[in-house]
Amino acid sequence: IYIKEVVLHHTRVSLKAPFTTSFGTIQSKDVCIVEVIDESGISGWGETVTSNEPYYNEETTYTAVYMLKDFLIPRILQKKISHPKVIHNMLSFVRRNQIAKAALETAMWDVFAKKNGNSLSEVLGGIKKEIAVGKSIGIQETPDQLVEKVGMYVKEGFKKIKVKIAPGADIEYIGAVRKKYPDVPLMADANSAYTLEHIEHLKKLDKYNLMMIEQPLAHDDIIDHAILQKNISTPICLDESIHSYEDARKAIELGSCKIINIKIGRVGGLQESIRIHDLCKVHNIPVWCGGMLETGIARAHNIHMTALSNFTIPGDTAPSSHYWKDDIVKPEITMENGYIQVPEELGIGYEIDREKLKKILTRSERIYS
Ligand code: OSB
Ligand code: MG
Numbered sequence: 630i631y632i633k634e635v636v637l638h639h640t641r642v643s644l645k646a647p648f649t650t651s652f653g654t655i656q657s658k659d660v661c662i663v664e665v666i667d668e669s670g671i672s673g674w675g676e677t678v679t680s681n682e683p684y685y686n687e688e689t690t691y692t693a694v695y696m697l698k699d700f701l702i703p704r705i706l707q708k709k710i711s712h713p714k715v716i717h718n719m720l721s722f723v724r725r726n727q728i729a730k731a732a733l734e735t736a737m738w739d740v741f742a743k744k745n746g747n748s749l750s751e752v753l754g755g756i757k758k759e760i761a762v763g764k765s766i767g768i769q770e771t772p773d774q775l776v777e778k779v780g781m782y783v784k785e786g787f788k789k790i791k792v793k794i795a796p797g798a799d800i801e802y803i804g805a806v807r808k809k810y811p812d813v814p815l816m817a818d819a820n821s822a823y824t825l826e827h828i829e830h831l832k833k834l835d836k837y838n839l840m841m842i843e844q845p846l847a848h849d850d851i852i853d854h855a856i857l858q859k860n861i862s863t864p865i866c867l868d869e870s871i872h873s874y875e876d877a878r879k880a881i882e883l884g885s886c887k888i889i890n891i892k893i894g895r896v897g898g899l900q901e902s903i904r905i906h907d908l909c910k911v912h913n914i915p916v917w918c919g920g921m922l923e924t925g926i927a928r929a930h931n932i933h934m935t936a937l938s939n940f941t942i943p944g945d946t947a948p949s950s951h952y953w954k955d956d957i958v959k960p961e962i963t964m965e966n967g968y969i970q971v972p973e974e975l976g977i978g979y980e981i982d983r984e985k986l987k988k989i990l991t992r993s994e995r996i997y998s
Contacts, residue, residue, distance in 0.1 A: 630710045630741055631668045634997040635702050635733075637694065638662035640989040642924060643954050649767040651795035651822035652684040659690040660924055662957075662986070663697065665705075665736045673740025674981060675732040675930075678894035678921035685820070685921075686728070686848070686869065686895065693729035698996065701726075701733050706998050713738040713752075717900040727872055727897035734898030735930045743976040748933065750971050753899060755936025759968040763789030763943035764951075765818065765920060768798050772805035779806050779813070786967035789814045789840070789943035795822040800833050807837045814943070818843035821869060825853050828860050840942070841866040841888050851876070854885040866890055868919055873897070874904045881912050888942065890919040893930055902934055910939040920945030925958030929977035932962070936971045943967075957985045 643657040663675040677693040700723050705716065716737050720730045742752045750757075764787040769775040779790050790810075794802065794817045803817060816839050823831060823845045831845060841864040846853045848869035858865045864887035871877050871889055873896060880886050889909055891902050909916045918935045921927070928949040935944050946969065948962040956962075958979035962969065972978025 630713070630737060630744065631708070632665045632706055632737075632740070633668050634666045634995060635706065636664040636666070637697065637994050637996065638664065638986060638990060639694070639992040640986070641991055642989055644922070644952055645954055647767070648922060650793050651768070651820040653682065655680055655922065658922070659991070661690060661694050661697070661732065662926065663732045663736045665733070665740055667740050667744065671740055671743050673736040673738070673743065674926045674977060675734070675736030675739070676924055676926045677728055677732045678892075678923050678927050679728050680922075688726060688728045693726070693732060696723060696726045696729035697733060701729060702996050703998070705733065705737070706996070710737070713741045714900045717898050720897070725872070728894040731894045731896075731898040734900065735893060735927070738899050739976040746975065748971070748973050748975060749930065749977050750933035750936040753903060753933060753937065755933060755971065756938050757936040757971060759970050760932060760935040760940070760946065761788040761943040762946050762964050762967055762969055763787055763791055763917075764947050765791040765945045766793065768793045768795060769802075772802045775802050776805050776809050779810060783810060783813055786964065787943075787947070788967040789816065791816050791818055791843070791945060794819050796827070803834060803837050803839070814840055816840040816843065816866070818868070819845040821846060821848045825856060828857060831857065832861055835862045839863050843890060844868040844870065851880045851883055851885040854880070855883040858884055858886065864888055868892070868895070871896065871905070874901060874908060877905045877908055881908070881914060887914065889914055889916050891916050891934070892919040892921060893934060894921055894927070895919075899930065899934060903937070906937050906939050915939065915941045917942035918944030918946055920947070922952055923949060924953060925949045925956045925962055925979060926977065926981070928962060929958065929972070929979050932969055932971055933977065955985050955989055957982050957989070
């Protein structure tokens with residue numbers, strides 16, 4: 630690969646309905662769409678899967694843009710790069726800032742796949758033709774409202790339902806869902822809303838047969854999670870705590886989790902995601918692909934990655950058109966009976982709708998040296 634120019638498309642996207650987690654409510658966000666253009670004019674696409682506030686992790690859309698412009702893009706521009714798997718190492722001179730790195734790295738995989746005449750999942754080593762899809766539901770005002778939402782999504786065909794929880798919106802909410810839907814594949818995501826003081830409280834979830842509880846304790850913890858896992862029967866899944874292969878290795882060794890949520894952005898790209906996937910496979914730790922309320926571009930990366938064999942649990946890969954008023958890929962990502970077909974076209978397999986992109990564009994800039 631030889632990149633001669635990078636275009637940053639700065640956009641603002643709005644959700645069809647607000648999404649509430651234990652750390653706040655999102656209504657709209659700024660997304661920087663990264664377009665890398667190679668010497669023959671082929672474009673590869675990535676996006677910053679950040680939000681505008683540093684509440685999920687320490688990055689924001691604008692810290693990511695800053696890292697991209699001042700440090701990351703200059704490292705890959707006008708250089709001969711043999712394969713996208715080396716980019717993670719090329720960018721490791723910058724500490725952390727995984728989401729910024731992933732925005733660029735994923736675009737490089739896309740351009741590489743297109744140049745080689747492959748779909749993205751083919752170059753990643755994916756084996757599935759279709760992937761099972763789950764739906765993440767934000768915190769609702771009342772348990773009844775949650776039960777209604779769950780019913781709607783079960784009817785649409787989603788293969789897993791994930792419910793956001795926090796102290797005060799947990800046992801009663803999960804209990805209400807279970808009462809109406811005793812057999813639905815159900816899990817809870819706490820986004821770090823609890824501490825070890827809540828052990829007795831969290832034990833109350835054990836009787837609801839949840840597939841897992843995601844990231845109950847601190848965003849940077851793997852020690853207390855190991856203690857909690859010894860005290861509850863619900864499997865723990867880690868999200869926020871896993872930023873790298875090394876984090877995953879240590880968490881598995883400590884017994885901090887039985888399942889890992891892989892987010893391409895959180896771990897700095899597709900290469901690191903594949904390494905974590907392979908490690909988990911060896912240790913019989915199932916993985917699934919988490920979501921960051923992405924637009925169709927990063928959602929497409931997620932779909933292709935989920936084609937790998939150890940993604941045995943449905944991910945948060947609901948079609949991005951579910952979320953956004955104006956999604957920018959065509960054709961629209963669609964789901965049928967709870968499955969999304971992994972595109973067989975080149976690269977991410979979706980075109981960028983330049984007209985729609987224009988509608989959400991706030992500013993764009995070209996970077997070349
Ligand atoms: O913890 O999985 C999370 C959205 C923003 C930040 C963190 C998380 C989420 C979601 C959204 O759960 C899932 C989705 O994109 O569908
Ligand atoms: Mg999560």
